Amino acid sequence: MRHIAVAFFGFGGDTAAPKVTVVTTMKDEGAYILDWVAHYRALGATDIVVFTNDCSDQTDMILRNLNRMGEVHHRFNRVMRRGPHKSALMWGEHEAAVREADWIFVADVDEYLQINVGDGTFKALIDAFPGVDAISLVWRIFGNNGVEGIEDTPVPLQFTRAQPFEGREGEHRFFKTLFKNDRTKFNRMGVHRPFVQQDAGPINWITPDGTRFDDRQIKGALHVNTGYGYDVAQLNHYALRSMGAFLNKQRRGRANHQNGKIEFSYWNKFDRNDVEDLGLVHRFDKALAIKELLLRDEAVARQHAKAIDWAQRMAIKARRQPMAKKFLARLAERIELDQAA
Structure with missing residues (x-):
């Protein structure tokens, strides 16, 4: 039952x-x-x-079943002092799916790439x-959009203001960066970008509008102020999701930091609802169909339903x-001040 969703839509046939x-x-x-896995399968992710x-x-439980079905490679992370995310990337270098890949993309479950x-x-x-070595895909932050509860609706369909x-x-x-798995140029994965080999030759590194990184950016840039190239691709970042999801995230802490706290400033930074963006809404049909296929597995469907219930509780x-x-008190106070202004 390997890659049932990919095979069904023919993404693995080219x-x-x-x-x-x-x-x-x-x-x-x-x-x-399921929504996130289905989305990246729809984009043509091999592994x-x-x-x-x-x-x-x-x-x-969900991931163990998806692993059984051949849809993901699930691994238990031994967290080192560097934190969960960086530890996982260190262990991930030993994975065959990483070593044998043509291209690698490190992304979080709240990040949906829109091509x-x-x-x-x-x-x-x-x-x-053609000939590019790395493409840095720029965040576009999507806000809470006034959504309170947690429901079984894909994140990109609920949060449409950015x-x-x-x-x-x-x-x-x-x-975040999609990069060619060329070990003469990149020696390991990073959270936002690959680490460059010390003796690497010229690297063709761009943003989606074709703007090339200069030598300084290649050595260490984590962000850009121009060249977003959203008409080509954008990385939709749903850091908050619903209020309920945010409160759960606040309780859990941050993946990149062992003791990372999520404060009121975090909400203010990521609650961006300036304009409507329905781009991914119009591109999500394939992912929805793949999710439906995954839910045909009884164990996956059962654990998915339990996960929704758990998150709500x-x-x-x-x-x-x-x-x-x-x-919540501070947020209510801020909203009241905004309305009075």
Whole structure:
């Protein structure tokens, strides 16, 4: 029963298509796994490697079943001092799906890549830039959109308001990077970008509008202030999702930091609802069909339903915690001030 969704839609049938491996980490993300996996399958990802640690919900059970079906490679993360995410990337270097990939993309479960060229697949994006070594895909932040509860609706279909297409003067936006698995140029994965080999030769590294990175950017850039190239591709970042999801995330902490706290400033930074963006809504049909196929597996369907229920119950409990009460009070105060202004 290997790659049933990919085979059904013919994404695995093009022998000229590159082998693209997506690598991620998850903790207590059971309610969101199927939509995210289905989306990256629809983009033509050949392999998806998922590391998890210390999960309290059905995340591990869902992923173990998807692993059985051949849809993901699920691994339990041994977290080192560097934190869950960076530890997973260190262990991920030993995975065959990573070592044998043509291209690698590190993304989180709240990040959905939207490709606007060709048929909307990784292949179309790569084919648009012959000879390129890395494409840094720029975040476009999507806000809470006033959504309170957690429901079984794909994130891109619920949260459709985002920061403006164009950046403000002096603004920078972070990115994640799709890069060629060329060990003469890149020696390992990073959260936002690959690490460059010390003796690497010239590297053709661009943003989606074709803007090339200069030597300084190649050595260490994590964000850009121009060259977003959203008409070619954008990385939709749903850092908040619903209020209930945010309160659960606040309780859990941040993946990149062992003791990372999510404060009120985090909400303010990521609650961007300036303009409507329905781009991914109009491109999500394939992912929905793949999700439907995955749910034909009884064990997956059962654990998915339990994960939704768990997330909903935890969100209710989270509201009773002092940290959440303080946050909600501050948010209500800010909204009242905004309305009075």
